[in-house]
Amino acid sequence: MTTQAHPAADAGQGRIPFQNTPVPETEPSLSERVKADGARFVLATFVDLTGKPCAKLVPAHSVDRLASEGAGFAGYAAGALGQTPTDPEVMAVPDPASYTPLPFVRPGLAMVHCDPYVEGRPWPFAPRVILRTALERLAAAGFTAQVGAEAEYFLVERDGDALSPADPLDRSAQPCYDARALTRMYDHLTGISDAVNSLGWDNYANDHEDANGQFEQNFTHADALTTADRIITFRYLVHAMSEAAGMTATFMPKPFTDRTGTGLHLHMSLWDDNDDPVFPDPADPRGLGLSDTAYGFIAGILRHAPALQSVIAPTVNSYKRTGATSTASGATWAPRTASYGGNDRTHLIRVPDQDRFEVRAVDGAANPYLAMAVLLGAGLDGLDRNLDAGPPGRALDKAPPLPPTLLHAAEALAADDVVRGTLDAADPLARVSGYYGRLKREEFLAWHSQVTPWEIDRYLTAF
Incomplete structure (x- = not known):
């Protein structure tokens, strides 16, 4: 078993870096899932504290970048995420296990749920992070x-x-x-x-x-x-x-x-x-x-x-x-x-x-x-x-x-x-x-x- 963590996670800042759910090495990567489905775009999605779905529409050719770097959001603009306009970007890091094709909404569309990070650490105001911690x-x-x-x-x-x-x-x-x-x-x-x-x-x-x-x-x-x-x-x-x-x-x-x-x-x-x-x-x-x-x-x-x-x-x-x-x-x-x-x-x-x-x-x-x-x-x-x-x-x-x-x-x-x-x-x-x-x-x-x-x-x- 291997674990996937955000590459920028820093263990030297007083807290253990957040890690995604353990994924067997045989599990396909996000890029492999996208290619297998023939998806053209992926909604990199997370929700704020109110449950509002926030996303960026990522073209298939950029999915590897999404997986390695995450998608950047201005957290204050996204909604109730505990940020002000002066705070650094929220980086939404995809969880490949949550990948979901959505061709019945639009041909070639898919969604992946993400864990928000800020400066390489899991963002404590993110609902998915809160549930992970409870689990x-x-x-x-x-x-x-x-x-x-x-x-x-x-x-x-x-x-x-x-x-x-x-x-x-x-x-x-x-x-x-x-x-x-x-x-x-x-x-x-x-x-x-x-x-x-x-x-x-x-x-x-x-x-x-x-x-x-x-x-x-x-x-x-x-x-x-x-x-x-x-x-x-x-x-x-x-x-x-x-x-x-x-x-x-x-x-x-x-x-x-x-x-x-x-x-x-x-x-x-x-x-x-x-x-x-x-x-x-x-x-x-x-x-x-x-x-x-x-x-x-x-x-x-x-x-x-x-x-x-x-x-x-x-x-x-x-x-x-x-x-x-x-x-x-x-x-x-x-x-x-x-x-x-x-x-x-x-x-x-x-x-x-x-x-x-x-x-x-x-x-x-x-x-x-x-x-x-x-x-x-x-x-x-x-x-x-x-x-x-x-x-x-x-x-x-x-x-x-x-x-x-x-x-x-x-x-x-x-x-x-x-x-x-x-x-x-x-x-x-x-x-x-x-x-x-x-x-x-x-x-x-x-x-x-x-x-x-x-x-x-x-x-x-x-x-």
């Missing part, structure tokens, strides 16, 4: 993580500030699983399915979700980093292919006041050094078939749920989803308290079987790298401190409530050493969590300062 800590504890994702989204049309489903016939009171609505979106859904399956992700189901215009497309679980990369690629595919069909795709958590919101439910499991699952225990006295390790991990997530919300429900709009009490269909399907239970979708953590659990508080705006990192960090804290998850199926009105707004969640983050420590782990001196928390508070206050139609309706002639 290193998980490995040190003797575990690896498998993660599956339920990717929900809406297909809409926009007329000024008004949104409506892209399918004008999609207006029934309970549209979930409607075969007719699925058929009307057949071309879009099968196009995405064919693309995903051509990449080897194994799309195994596609359905109409609980809200008008809302869909979900599932693909098989993988290791955490691979699944996070795939979520970013999937969002890109859905946006690009829906735009080509004259529709707008949105992963916004709550685009309609009276309709169900959009989740990014994550199914998580841990495996030991022998590649055996550690969650199952048929003798579980609590009745869910889980081991003490699984319960400790769940307890950590529940204990840190308020601070976790600032990352897994990261927008002002997110709290319109978790704060909803009802929708037109009769249910919200979003958790409001830090509870867990069996195959029960009202809980923050659902346990559908003994092999995994599902975190249902993660929404469509979540940055998958950050979401997985903080969930793993919280779960490990549960194991380290031998926390007790309590009885499964606790009454929802007795479980701790989740933060009602993004501001409350940001305040919970500021008070939570474990979640902050996970965000800061790549370089504690960088204080990533403080920077992230300020972004969230500023986002809330920017929204709060706006005068809305609700206020006009309520106050204009009230006094």
Whole structure:
């Protein structure tokens, strides 16, 4: 086994240089992958802390240079990356294992996910670096993580500030699983399915979700980093292919006041050094078939749920989803308290079987790298401190409530050493969590300062 590190990485600057995932010597290089596919251009891609995909379009003849030097970006211009206009370039170094051909978007197009570096060192504000660091800590504890994702989204049309489903016939009171609505979106859904399956992700189901215009497309679980990369690629595919069909795709958590919101439910499991699952225990006295390790991990997530919300429900709009009490269909399907239970979708953590659990508080705006990192960090804290998850199926009105707004969640983050420590782990001196928390508070206050139609309706002639 060999490891690939950025050639400029300097071990003499006080920290160990970041290394990409070990790659067998027989694995093809990025250049070999590009040539084998006949790709003409490669999107060298990374995301900022908000999940915005940033990329440079690199021609095939320059891929060797991309692999050896990286692609340079002005970090401040790219987005929320902890930089100012005076800071040096962010160099996006490709991970060949993430190479993904995208001919269904444009002929000859491909994508590769990158790890951002600055002056030869991994950039601690980069979400992919943060997840890698969390996975290193998980490995040190003797575990690896498998993660599956339920990717929900809406297909809409926009007329000024008004949104409506892209399918004008999609207006029934309970549209979930409607075969007719699925058929009307057949071309879009099968196009995405064919693309995903051509990449080897194994799309195994596609359905109409609980809200008008809302869909979900599932693909098989993988290791955490691979699944996070795939979520970013999937969002890109859905946006690009829906735009080509004259529709707008949105992963916004709550685009309609009276309709169900959009989740990014994550199914998580841990495996030991022998590649055996550690969650199952048929003798579980609590009745869910889980081991003490699984319960400790769940307890950590529940204990840190308020601070976790600032990352897994990261927008002002997110709290319109978790704060909803009802929708037109009769249910919200979003958790409001830090509870867990069996195959029960009202809980923050659902346990559908003994092999995994599902975190249902993660929404469509979540940055998958950050979401997985903080969930793993919280779960490990549960194991380290031998926390007790309590009885499964606790009454929802007795479980701790989740933060009602993004501001409350940001305040919970500021008070939570474990979640902050996970965000800061790549370089504690960088204080990533403080920077992230300020972004969230500023986002809330920017929204709060706006005068809305609700206020006009309520106050204009009230006094």
